[in-house]
Amino acid sequence: MADTTYTFPIGPVHPALKEPTMFKFVMDGEVVVDVDVQPGINHRGIEFIGMRRNVLQTLHLAERICGICSIVHQYAFTLATERAAQVFEVPERAQYIRIIMAELERLHSHLLWAGVAAHELGFDTLLHLSWKIREDVQDVLEIISGNRVNYAMYYPGGVRRDIPPEKIPRIKKVLDHYKENFQMLADTFLGDPVIKHRTVGVGTLSKKDAIATSTVGPTTRASGVMKDVRFDQPYDAYADIDIKPVIPSNYGFEDAGDVYANIVVRLIEVAQSIEIIEYALDNMPSGPYRAEMNVNKVLMMLRKADGEGFGIHEAPRGEMCHYVRLKENQDNLDAWKVRASTYNNILAWQKKLIGQQIADVSIVAASIDPCIGCMDRVAVVDSRTGKEKIMTDVDFHRLSVEKTKRLRK
């Protein structure tokens, strides 16, 4: 075997990867024998920057962790901050606006992914079709927040902007337009013979492996695992809505965990999101949209707060966690930890990629919808001598214990 294999690198910069990360493949002909994923190239030290600013500044910094899933970081960060401070009573209207924004984000993210997946398959017409459809939700986001990305909507104790009633018909118009076009998109993605040939049975992840690697979001649901934060531990207005995790077998497809199942899950979630937004728009109660309007008061409340909070949000890519610790009489965050969904999902890459052809690598890599900008939180720093040291879990445990001891002093 050793004589016939060769190594084949993909990355750090490659057209198949939208963000820099590194794959080293051991190949036998066109077939992947082994793969080594080496992330860490896109690390920007955002947590470090955030811990030197006050909570409201970090709120906007959190949004800029990632351009595509901007709002999910802000949502999880806001939830974590509120739970840490425990002084904010989030008005019900704000809770509804929050989930409307989160679901609009899911709509645009899934449509974006659909386009990227089509492009990875070399089907550029479908890429342009999906992104043309996606423009409508971008318009809605712009109408609500004034921005196509980085909406800056969340705020400790509510949201920054209301959705006034006169904007609701425009949003509903787009949703109706989506419902009309959804079937066309679904037929193209799920019925096209070439797409089927390229995706069915490609990059499979068994249910057992999905649980073992603790994947999250559509990646794990495509394998048939019932896992959805909105369902498992509902927050905000999600508690009012009956959400069922989308798994392919409930809709007459196979829980294969392959690329096709991923497409199925994401497409059905688009339909689900449209339903949630419609429900939320119809049932949104009137009232204030923020608990405390005065920024300085909010800052004072956060300054007085002492405690830690854990915010989890079901991002388009899966469970997104922010950990925040606030200390009394301290403006900046005492601790901030981000664990993006891609961090869990890249573990599935190895299981999915081994045994695939090189032609499938890009679509399999894309099937988890990787967001490297979100994920790269740990940097492996070369020592001054230029030697690389690979950290094991033992090292990390030792460092964690040392850090905890230092913090306690």
Add this chain to the structure above:
Amino acid sequence: MNEEIIKLGFALIYGIATILAVIFLGLLYKGIDRKLAARFQSRVGPPIRQPFRDVSKLFMKETITPENSVSWIFHSMPLIAFATALLIILYLPIGPFAPILGEYGDLILIVYLLAIPSLAIAVGGFSSGSPVATIGAQREMVLMMSYEFPLAIVVLSLAWLANINATGNAFALGTFTANPVWEMVGIVGAMGLVLLLASIFVVLTSELSKLPFDIPEAETELAGGVFAEYSGRDMAMFYLADAVKSFAMVTLVVALFFPYNLSPWIISQFGVELPAIMGIPIAAYVIDLLFFLFKVFIIMFFAVTFVRVSLARLKIDKASYIYLVPTTIIAIMGMVFIYMGSAL
């Protein structure tokens, strides 16, 4: 003696003019293809003159030699590809104009010459010493081995048909221009010809390495594959070779299947005398050339543009299978139909 020199000089000028015209037309068709594909995908698309800009820009760019490449092979392959593509053109009739080298080569030579640009691309890929290009080159070879067989069947069937029905060299393109294949066959034979045309359409896409058979380049998998290491002048040569070869390949299909000219029809239908200057029927030439360009456009539109916007890229094993099994079966069926048509 003097007459021969004049004849030679005329052929030389004619040849150079043809080459320049074909380079221009090849790039023009590329531009039209890109614009149409863009409109299909509801994009604005590049202006039609974009390929000309691309080539002139590539010629200005630095030509990089990769560190572990075999540099003389690496640099000579683009030239070989380009030169062969131009050579093919000289063997093909462009509209009303007979091929310059028509007497010196036949269909078999053209089929071999068509393989050379692809071979040059593969060898260039292997010599560049990059793993990406090597995989691309392997795929190019596999693809070539797959589509050459149906292509050979099509050419042989047509030659066999010409051999029993027409006078003259069965493999010469002139024979096909003088006796359109559709006139040699009955209904059964025509069905066979349709099948052959279908299989050559499938081969065409791959021969021009366009989607869904652009597997050797596969932007999202291999980052340009065989061309990954090429830049500057070398890349421009491949670009031009591709443009010229696309034109040549479609011209071959036109010459084999649709060699009709419009001017005889106009003369017979309307009874008009087309103006001529010094015995050269200029008006007829212009009409026939435009009609020929229109035929090329139609075939390019259906075989390249339309196909590449409506399909996703196939995997190499599937692509190879498509050529070796279904396309070959269709071609053989066409062959059998033609045989039956002639035997009846």
